[in-house]
Amino acid sequence: MKIGVLETGAPPRALQPGFGRYPAMFERLLGAPGDQWLTYDVRGGGLPKVVDECAAWVVTGSAAGVYDQAPWMAPTMAFLRQAKGRAALIGVCFGHQLMAQAFGGEVVKSPKGWGIGLHRYQVASRCLWMDDAPSVAAPASHQDQVVRSPPGATVLAASEFTPLGMLAYDDPRAISIQLHPEFEPDFAAALIEARGPSRYGEGPAKDALASLTAPDDRRRLGRWLRAFLDTACVTP
Numbered sequence: 001m002k003i004g005v006l007e008t009g010a011p012p013r014a015l016q017p018g019f020g021r022y023p024a025m026f027e028r029l030l031g032a033p034g035d036q037w038l039t040y041d042v043r044g045g046g047l048p049k050v051v052d053e054c055a056a057w058v059v060t061g062s063a064a065g066v067y068d069q070a071p072w073m074a075p076t077m078a079f080l081r082q083a084k085g086r087a088a089l090i091g092v093c094f095g096h097q098l099m100a101q102a103f104g105g106e107v108v109k110s111p112k113g114w115g116i117g118l119h120r121y122q123v124a125s126r127c128l129w130m131d132d133a134p135s136v137a138a139p140a141s142h143q144d145q146v147v148r149s150p151p152g153a154t155v156l157a158a159s160e161f162t163p164l165g166m167l168a169y170d171d172p173r174a175i176s177i178q179l180h181p182e183f184e185p186d187f188a189a190a191l192i193e194a195r196g197p198s199r200y201g202e203g204p205a206k207d208a209l210a211s212l213t214a215p216d217d218r219r220r221l222g223r224w225l226r227a228f229l230d231t232a233c234v235t236p
Contacts, residue, residue, distance in 0.1 A: 001229065002036045004054035006076065008043060008094055009062025012194050015187065022060040025182040026092075029222040030058075030229065042076045051079065056088035056229050059095025061180060065109060065144050066094075066101045077102035084171050088232035090225060091176030093142055096167070099176045103150035103169055110145040112161060114200050116192055117208025118216055119179060121157035121165045127175075129227035130156075136217040138179040139188035145178070173232040181221035185212045 005023040023039040031037065038054060040046045048054070064070055080102045083089060091099035097107040119140040123133065136157060145162060149155065152170030159165055166177040180188065189212050197205045
């Protein structure tokens, strides 16, 4: 399968030698023998020429907010609208927000503040590529939230903190999730430590770090997303 990663952000430079960049994290989580992974630096103007260039597109996390209206965001959202219905789409964290905004939803900087550490979502609706787990837990790292889902979208999983945490759109080949299943716990912890308590507060940072020692469902989410790709894609 040919999978394109729309790289919308990058980890802090100091963490990249140990953990890699986001495309590598997704390849480790979702990759299968025979895949071809391509990375597109959309912040640098590197959008794909055509949406059919890959069978699937993965939109990464970013420190940006969709309301920032950076010059690269409108073209990227236009690309996602063009790709919807023609390729499989997965958005994660900022990618979740960008897809929701592109398809008619709304994203804001949440008054609830930062969501960091291990967060658990309850399954609200089930697709065929999901198993029967009642809930899933994975690292979170976000201050922004989708507060209005696009027309026709279905909530697949959510928490009280993040009511629109995982969405399936009106096209069956487009899904997104606010959690970071591609983040290994060590990376999620290193990210909190790199940003420091000045960003999150000393108590919340300490609690988030402690939460990351608990078991998570990253691998289960990885299997879900891979099964989604395998059922949603027709490999060229």
